[in-house]
Amino acid sequence: ITGFLFTTVMQEDPQLYNSPVHLPTIAIPGLSAIPVIGPILFKQSVIGYLMYLAVFLVWFGLYKTRWGLRVRAVGEHPKAADTLGIKVNRTRFWNVTLGGIVAGIGGSFFTLVAIDSFTKEISGGRGFIALAAVIFGRWNPIGAFAAALLFGFADNLQVMLTIIGTPVPSQFMAMMPYLVTIFAVAGLVGRSRGPAAVGDPYVKE
Template sequence: MSSQHPEPGPGQALRAAGSTATEALPPRTGAERSTAAAGEVVGVTSRRTPVLLAVLTLVGLVLFGLNAPDRTVGFRVSEAGDLFRVPDLEVGGVVWGWLTVVVLAALTALAVLRARAGRQLPRWAALVFGLFFVSGFLVWVVGSSRTPDVSLSGLLAGSVALAIPLIFGSLGGLLCERSGVINIAIEGQLLFGAFSAAVAGSLSGSAWVGLLAAVLGAGLVSLVLAVFSITYRVNQVIVGVVLNVLVSGLTGFLFATVLESNASVFNSPPRLPRFAVPVLSEIPLVGPIVFDQSVIGYLMYVVVALVWFALYRTRWGLRTRAVGEHPKAADTLGVRVNALRFRNVLLGGMIAGLGGAFYTLVSVSAFTRDMTSGAGYIALAALIFGRWNPIGALLASLLFGFASNLQSILSFLGTPVPSQFLAMLPYVITILAVAGLVGVSRGPAAIGTPYTKE
């Protein structure tokens, strides 16, 4: 009697594809396995980490310690109209500056010891280092300004607002790259989404029509990306760069020839409504960030949750991850690789279009030439910094939004830091994040490689 094994079902087959994809990865060293099992890897090589932390500690010593402001620095938590009052945070510039230096030095010493042992820095240590460095910088720069007092609530709420387009852009890129398609065209998707929202909203007189047009416009850019990179197997990086240049030139030409001379008809879109949840929006610090947002702001929270759930808890997400890691194995088990990639690229572009709509339907209510100002590239950096994870991309985008908003607030306060340096701040953080902090972050194994069915 011959025993027959039943054929695996779709779920078992896809789990097998995920296992096959994992087996295809390069083997880890013993140290890497132990730190990964303990959840300690922060995504940086053990040799880079101590050097980077030592440099930042020296910067902290010079700025926060030796040049600490000899005054009290205040951070307002509550604002007028809040549900209840929370006392302001007040810290001494000298005390906090030297405390920051001591903590940074201790964590740097820990990184050196871990590197000598062949181990990497724990996540908690990296987080504490980042928090102390940022807080030390805030105390130093605010304390050195004309008015050593800043609204913490306004700083964080503004950071979230500036991060919204980055979050949508990074989520759109995540869907593409998780399925194996490099998306350099996030900048073009954001820009064309903003342009489409402005024109459609102006002509129809409805912000909701503008929002739909932004989704469709960015989806059109994604369609071009999908056709050339998946169907015709053109180099994906080149296609993305060309699309960015094409969209920039096209929207710039139409702005100069049509929108600028007929702004009342083509470039005066209405704003999307803003909703404040009663009572909850009046909670100090948290209320303005979570419960007092525009429609796109609330959509951002929903989309992040949906993308995370779909990617890690559904069959579609399992197929997407399998295709991004090992498309041949997924194809063998019945997944239509190129069809799935095509759909994901289109869906990713539509999500990015929501971020583009933020510029013209929420932020300034008008389109201007190249108004995204490289936000698509920062969203791509946030995607990499977040390690191709929706929550990681969210947190990285918030970091870049914080840097951008900090630059604006510090310029207003009149700090001794040159304005040119403050304008560079978001991009400096981008470079440090991608080149220094996530040096060994590994993307999907099959990313950028066209798939041809044999």
């Protein structure tokens, strides 16, 4: 849909439809001065800080609230959840919608912070890296956050190495974040277990 709209609408007047406001970087005094991790974690745009809030809220919601207990029950054993009166399909629908909203906020980083415009295939396959981060993080919001930092480091490393003029061909450098993702997830095959009923449609009997 976005590719279609980009071709049919945004290309007609890029100045009007494809020139979003750039979100400034906000440095947190004191914390942003911490060596190494300070500029990485505490010198972000509003979207970066929203990410920290989202990680905490999702973790708290999943493991500390009745809503989270219901969500996990629906993912692990929907039939048992149904017998307890939980509306399985409605719960799944609204939580997939919520996940889409969070993913959309994350995707807005490209157009509002990184590139300042929209182009086709702007994410460059990073949606698959996000799925890998969930698996590598053992289906836990905090674990997924740590995995995303690892993959983000690999992505930024290839950019920095290209800038300083490494003799390695740029095509191989561009492969780095994806190779790190593949090796990281491959090492967890059989050890990172997702919800038992993930991906299985539920039909009430």
